[in-house]
C-alpha cells in the first residue's frame with residue numbers, strides 16, 4: 410500500500426461523488442498519475458493493492474456532504490411522441506426513490522414529476538419549471554433542512570446539462586448513472602465486481618471529456634495526450650484483470666461440466682427476490698437478501714437438491730433495471746456468461762410490484778440481447794421458467810406458464826422444485842428409473858457414484874434384491890447396462 414496511490418484513488422472516486430468538483434479532482438487525479446508514469450509501464454501490474462485501495466477509498470472517502478444526502482428527486486417524463494414511456498411517472502418516481510434509499514444515509518426528501526417534450530434540451534427544463542424548482546429548493550432551505558443534491562432520474566445527463574443545472578441550482582446534480590455507480594461501488598464485494606464497477610466509470614469520464622470539448626461550456630476539461638494515455642492504460646489494465654477473472658470463471662464452469670451437475674440460473678429485475686428464492690430452495694444461510702436495489706453484484710453459485718435427490722447448482726445474478734446507460738450494463742455482461750451457458754433459467758418476478766409487467770418485459774428484452782450477444786459462445790438457448798414471487802403480499806394472482814411462490818413463507822416451493830426437476834431431466838437427458846440390483850452387489854455403490862439415488866428398498870418378492878430409485882443420464886444407463894448386463898430394468 411502506498412499513500413500516493415491512495416490519494417490518487419481518493420481523487421478518482423471523487424469524480425462521481427461531487428460533480429462540481431469534477432474538473433478539479435480529475436485534473437489532480439491525472440497530475441498525480443503523471444508523476445508516476447513509470448508505474449504505468451507495466452500494464453499487467455494492477456495490483457491487488459490498487460484493488461484493495463479501491464474498496465478502501467470507497468469507504469474512506471466519506472465527506473460529511475456525501476455521507477448524508479438529502480435529495481430532491483425530479484422525474485422528467487415525456488408526455489407524448491415516440492419517447493413516451495408505458496411506465497407511469499409515479500412508478501418511475503418510486504423506483505428513483507428506491508435507488509436513493511439503497512445508499513446508506515441518503516434520503517429522498519421530496520419527489521416531483523416534470524412533463525417535458527424531450528430530454529435533449531441543454532437546459533433540460535424550461536425557464537418556468539426551473540424557477541419552480543428553485544423556489545422548492547429555497548423553501549426547504551428556509552425551513553433549515555436544505556437539500557444537498559438533486560437526482561434527475563434519467564439514464565445519463567450530458568456534460569452540458571449537468572454544468573448548466575449545477576450552475577443554476579447550486580446543488581450536486583445526479584443522474585441514474587451516477588446514483589447507480591454509487592450503489593454498485595458500495596455493493597461490489599468480489600474482485601470481479603470491483604473491476605467491473607471501476608471499468609464502468611471510465612466511459613463516463615471519456616464521455617464527459619468529449620462533451621466538454623464539443624460544447625461551449627464555461628467549465629471545460631482539458632487533458633493532454635499523455636493524460637489521456639493514463640486513462641487508456643487504466644482501462645486496459647482493468648480489462649486485462651477482468652479477462653483473468655473471466656478465465657478463472659471459465660475454469661470453474663468446466664469443472665462443473667465435468668462433474669455433470671446441472672446449473673440453474675436465477676435472473677430477474679432488481680429486488681424481485683432472486684437471492685431469497687435461492688436461499689429458500691437451498692437453505693444456504695450465507696445468502697443475505699436485502700431490501701436494496703442491486704444488492705447482489707456477483708454471480709455466485711449455491712448447491713441444492715431436487716426432489717429426486719439430484720444435485721443442482723443455482724446461480725444468483727445481478728438484477729436488471731430499465732433506463733440505465735448501456736455502458737453500465739456492458740461491464741456486467743461478462744458475469745452473465747454463466748446464465749447463457751446454464752441448463753435452465755428461472756425468471757423471478759415480484760408480483761407485489763405495481764410495475765411487474767413492465768419489469769418482466771424489460772428482463773425478457775435484456776435476456777434476448779444477452780443471448781444475441783453471446784450466440785458465438787453458446788449455440789443453444791436455455792429454457793426459461795417464470796416464477797411469480799411474493800404471493801404472500803398479494804390477494805390474487807393468475808397467469809399462464811407461471812409458477813407462484815413466496816420465498817418468505819415457502820408457499821409453492823415444492824411444486825416449483827418438481828417443475829425444475831422435470832425441465833432439468835429433459836434438458837440434460839436424464840431419466841428417473843427404478844433398477845433392481847443384487848443386495849450386497851457392486852451395482853448399488855456404482856449407482857450412488859454415477860446417479861442421484863432417491864431411495865433404496867428391499868424387493869418384497871425376493872430379499873436378495875434391492876429396488877433402487879435413481880435419476881441417471883442416458884450415457885450412464887448405457888454404461889450400467891454394459892457393466893451389469895444381467896440386471897433387469899423395471900421401468
Ligand SMILES: Nc1nc2c(ncn2[C@@H]2O[C@H](COP(=O)(O)OP(=O)(O)OP(=O)(O)O)[C@@H](O)[C@H]2O)c(=O)[nH]1
Pocket residue numbers: 677678679680681682683684685686697698699700701702703704705706726727728729798799800801802814815816817818
Ligand atoms: N414478503 C415477501 N418479501 C420477499 C419475498 N421474497 C423476497 N422478499 C424481500 O424482497 C427484498 C429483496 O429480496 P432479494 O432476494 O434481496 O432480491 P434480489 O432480486 O436478490 O435483489 P437484487 O440482488 O438487489 O437484485 C428483501 O427485502 C426480501 O426479504 C417474498 O416472497 N415475500
Ligand SMILES: [Mg+2]
Pocket residue numbers: 683684685698704705725
Ligand atoms: Mg440478490
